[in-house]
Structure formats: C-alpha cells, structure tokens
Amino acid sequence: MQTATTRVVQFTPPWDDSPIDISFIFANEMPAGKHGFLTCNDGKMVFEDGTEARFWGTNFNSAACFPSHEYSEIVAKRLAKFGLNMVRFHQMDGDWSTPNIFQFTRGKRLENTRSLDPESLDRLDYLIYALKKNGVYVYLDLLTYRRFRSGDGIENAIALSDAAKKHSMHVEEMIELQKEYSDQLWNHYNPYTKLAYKDDPVIALTEITNESEIFNNCDNIVEPYLSRLKEKYQAWRKANGYPPAENITFSDNGSRELTLFKIELQKNYFNDMRDHMRKSGVRIPIAGTNWNCGASALLHASTDMDFMDSHTYWYGWAWSPQVKALKNASFLDKREPWLDGFPFFRTADRPFFISEWDDPWPNQYRAEGTLHIAACTALQGWSGCTIHTYRYDNRPNINMIAAPITGEALSGVPYRSGIFDAFNDPCRFSLFYHAALMVRRKDVRTSDALTVVPVNELMRSDANKRFMEENPGQTPRNSTGNGDDYAYVSDFPALNNISEYTTAASMLDGMKLPANAKVVNPFKRLVPEETQVFTSDTGELKRNLKERVALIDSPRTKAAYGFLGAAGEIKLNGVTIRCRNEYAAIVMSSLSDDPITESDNILLTVVGNCDNTDAKYNDDHTVQYSKGHGPIEAEVIEAEIVIENKNGDFRVDAIGDSGMQVGSASPENKDGKIIFKTGGNFPSVHYLIQKI
DSSP, X not given: OOOTTOOEEEOOOOTTOOSSOOGGGGGGGOSTTTXXXXXXXXXXXXXXXXXXXXXXXXXXXXXXXXXXXXXXXXHHHHHHHHTOOEXXXXXXXXXXXXXXXXXXXXXXXXXXXXXXOHHHHHXXXXXXXXXXXXXXXXXXXXESSOOOOGGGTOXXXXXXXXXXXXXXXXXXXXXXXXXXXXXXXXXXEETTTTEEGGGOTTEEEEEEESSOOSSSOGGGOOTTHHHHHHHHHHXXXXXXXXXXOSSOOTTOTTOHHHHHHHHHHHHHHHHHHHHHHHHTTOOSOEESOOOOTTTHHHHHHTTTSSSEEEEEEOOOEEEOSSOEEEOOOOSTTOSSOSOTTHHHHSBTTSOEEEEEEEOOTTOTXXXXXXXXXXXXXXXXXXXXXXXXXXXXXXXXXXXXXXXXXXXXXXXXXXXXXXXTOOTTOTTTGGGHHHHHHHHTSOXXXXXXXXXXXXXXXXXXXXXXXXXXXXXXXXXXXXXXXXXXXXXXXXXXXXXTTGGGTSOEEEXXXXXXXXXXXEEOOTTSOSSOTTOOEEEOTTSSEEEETXXXXXXXXXXXXXXXXXXXXXXXXXXXXXXXXXXXXXXXXXXXXXXXXXXXXXXXXXXXXXXXXXXXXXXEEOTTSOBXXXXXXXXXXXXXXXXXXXXXXXXXXXXXXXXXXXXXXXXXXXXXXXXXXXXXXXXXTSOOSEEEEEEO
C-alpha cells in the first residue's frame, strides 16, 4: 500500500464532469422510458417492448434528491458519461435533510408530514426530467426515514424512531399515512415531463419500506402500540387453534407460532400497500423491503412481491467519542465476504436487485469492491446495482473524499459524514465505466445454468435437523450474526460461495421454476469447503484466496485486482500484466463492439490507494486522526502491460482528472502487440489506447 516513498498523482474527478465519456455506447437508450414500462418476466426485468433491463447506478441521498435545475442538468449528463442508467432516490423523507420532501427550508416548525413541499417537488420533478433525457432511470423509495409527528395524528410520536420501524407495518394509522403519501407522489403531475409519476416509465422500480421488518429487535415497540399488537396476536392464536399466550415477548425469535404471526402481519402489510398502489395506477415492479434480518421469515413474507432486493456492505466501525475505529481490510482472502446472502434472497421465480452496496473510504482496499460486485452481478444475471451513495448533498467544487456535510454527523450518525460519498472517489467511481459495461453491455456473461436451492425450513432448528439427517456426524453451521433463530444462508451449505461460481437462487414451496432450473440438495455443498480458487462456470471470473488476487477475463473487459505485486506475471486471453505495486486494480474495456484483441479504442483504468492530501492514520490504518484536505492523491500504479492486437499502430495517452491528455505512455507497437508501461513520466488513473 501507499508508503512514504510511494509516488502519488493528484487526481480529483470533477463534480460537474467526467474525465472519460462512454455515453456514446448507450446513446440508443436515450431517453429513459423509450422501451415502455418495466415489467418482471421469468426471473428477469424486461421492458414492455421485450428489451431486457440491466441497471448500473447509484443512490442519491437526502438533499441530493433536490438539486437546483442547473445542477440537475450537470449531474444527469455526468452520470450518463460514466455509464450509469439508474438513480435510487433515497431518504427523501429524512427530516435531518435540508431540503426534504416535506420541508424545503428549516426554521418554521413542521406541524405534520401530510403534505409535500412544492419547492422540493419542483426540484425533484426537474431532476427526473434531466435524468430521463440522459437515459437514466429512477428507483423511487417510499418509507425510509420519515419521522411521524403528533400533527399526523400519531400517538406517542416522540418515542418512535425513523420510519417508526417495528410499528409502521401493523399500526393502522401509520399505514393510512403511508397510503396517503404514496398517492401524493404517484398522482403528482410533473410539468417538465408532462406526465404523472405513475404514468412515466422513467420511474422503473419502487419499494414499500427501506430496511424494515418485524422479526428482530422488537424490544422497542412502544405503547399504546405494544398492547394493540398483543391483542392482535392473541386473536390470531385463537383463530388458528392455539391457546392464549402468556408473557408475550415479541423479541422471542425461537417461537414458531410467533414467527408465523409475524410473517402473516408483514405479508399483509406488503400486499395491502402493493394493492393500494396498483389501484392508484402504479404499474412498475414493487418490492416489499430490501433487508435480510429475519432471513427465512422475511423471505416467506415477501412471496407476493414483484422482485427481491437486498443490501450488502464491506465496512465496519466501532465508534466512540474519542476513537473511530474502521475496518481496513481486503475481502479477497475471505471465503464468504459479502455476497453470500444474495442467492438466498434472490428467489427463482423473480428478478433480484441490489439497491445498496458499498466498500467505502477510508478502507485502503476499496478498489476491489466495484469490480467484484459488477462482475458477480453480471455472472448471476441480477438485474442491477446502485451504490450507496453518490452524495448526501449538492455542493459544487468539492475536491476531497468525504468532506463533512454538517459538522461530523447527520442526525447523530457519524458514518453519514461523507464516507459513503463516492462521486469523486477514484477508487470507486473511476471504475464505474468498466462496471457499467460489464453489467449493461453484458461484457461478463451470465451463466447458462440455474442452480435452485429449496429453503423451506423456517427456523434454524428445522434446518439443523435436516442437515444432520443429510450429513451424519457433521455439525451444522449456526452463525449469522443476527442473534436470531431464523434459517439463513449459512444453514444451507449448497448456497455457500455460490455467487462466484454459477447462477443460483432459492426456492420456497409452490414457486414456478424457469425451464433451465436444476434443484439441488440444500444441505450438500456444491463448492467444496477446502476450495482456494473460485472459478465461475463461464470461465471468465476467478478469485484466488491464498494469493488474494481476482481476475476478469472476458472478450471485451479484462481485469486483475488485488495483491498483484506478489502475483508476478498475470496472463489473460490476449493480455499480460505485471504490476510493481503491492495492491492495485487494473482493468481495461473495449470502447467498441469488438473484443479487446480486435478493438481500435480501449479504456484502461489503474488505481490502488487513494486519499486526501495529508490524511493521517495510525500504523495499521484503523484509526483516522485527520481526514486531510483536497486535492485527492492517487497512488501511481507502475505496471507493464502487453495487449495482443493486430490493428496497427496505437497511441496510449494518459488522461488527467479534467479529461486533458497529460502525456503519452510511449507504447511499442511490435509483432501485433501493444507494449507499454503505466506510471512513468506521465502517470494517471485513466489511459486511452486508440488506433492512430
């Protein structure tokens, strides 16, 4: 990693532009909505005209959903240049934000959350209009961080958390308020697109509630809602032939009867909200939520939703007033780092979407996250991803990573102070060109196989019993980190490590399976536990746990990322790489329809560690003393690259953060090969390799 002797180059992707523009590759996808409304069919997201939908995108958080008209035009064009075609509007209802959907400016007391601020709506309208022109679709959140108030007619509102979690899916008054809010949004007429939201195909996806369920951590249900919930549970028990319960504790996650009651409660909430939206004229696919707590119980509660959604992060902090300890680690040597839950929550009968993921700053190894999740998304045939997040605000001229937003926290949460802002982070956003091509252009192909794992066991104890029947003498794995007794991915060995191996999904009783589905024993591993090299059944993806190196070797995108310095010479089909840096991500994509070995236009991105100038940490980079200041400094990657290509003579130009050519890598065009070194006298993060 970066040391006192490591060379760095100043590289700050500008807030208002992109160093490279790949929008021409997707020019025929503009405007967004040209293929009609998005639908779900045979486990895929498909537009009305039959075109399959693949999305690579980002979240806009809180105030970022309400930019000025001028900013909207700039940011929409910028996203298209990077290859993005989806924005999830997240936390619009968060009351920490200025503006938010209920209040554009702060000062006047907000009496209730039953009306939408006209100025906030105008900015949201124009942002949707600008995105639509540039081929960028919208994923519209509903309930995320809304703080219900006494003026909403909500009793004991002061005791409720953001989104009234653990309450919002069973308190009738709150459900009616959600329906009212839904109607206000979907029936709203956008004067710029000249369509109501429900009638505009640019809005492609929606979810009912963000990261919310009633299966875990239910100790904070407050009165009068706790007593009302107990009454509902007793009535449910009576209707289902159970005797009255004594000493009801809703955090008891080992009770089958209570679990079945919670599933019915959650499912009724999802279905009620979905049916209301359908009656209002909403046609697009609807997800219930995007969480994984509750695992099998939440899976059973979501069976009537149009698509499944889940989140994943590679990070961790232990916050205290004095110390902010962070995870500074690569996941490349981890057997099941961060995607293991997705085949569990992706059911065989529906599409799957990842509406939040991140491997954020200041982890020094975060360059691997973008390439890994994009490659696995393409392999699995998941419908898309949106990183959390692009930004939390809209200030121009930011030249550092994670500039503080309001002091050191938003709503008292320190990790919202900018670490997730990815828009100008070379370790994440500079790799988005290649990620978009892997997912949207399908540079990494989806496996032809579909492995289906039955996961009907509801509780861990059920799964354990079945496991021991199938594997005499072996001990089942029981660690989920959730502190519950619901069955999870670790309880079904067939799902372990499968995200990097072959297309996989779970199945509940009665699900309709695609024709190519192969149902396997859920309690028998498909990937041997001793496996040290994960290789996809397509042959295009490989990860070596021991060497901590991952490879992508497809015709139009090729990459090597991880601890490349110790790996020596890396040979891909038609490309050879030798890197002198300890850690780096080196990826190239054809910017034509031809494979790299025949293309006349190739984009190369090389990135390792990036940070703010004068950022200070302890020796193992787990405690940050100072976030530093701009400009951003990127480690210079010194690599020797050979590309087999018989198209004649090529230039290899280093492209700076402003898009200017800063110098030549002085390639040698010899015997049908392009031979050059990155770094040198004109180092950069991006290089354009183009036929003369």
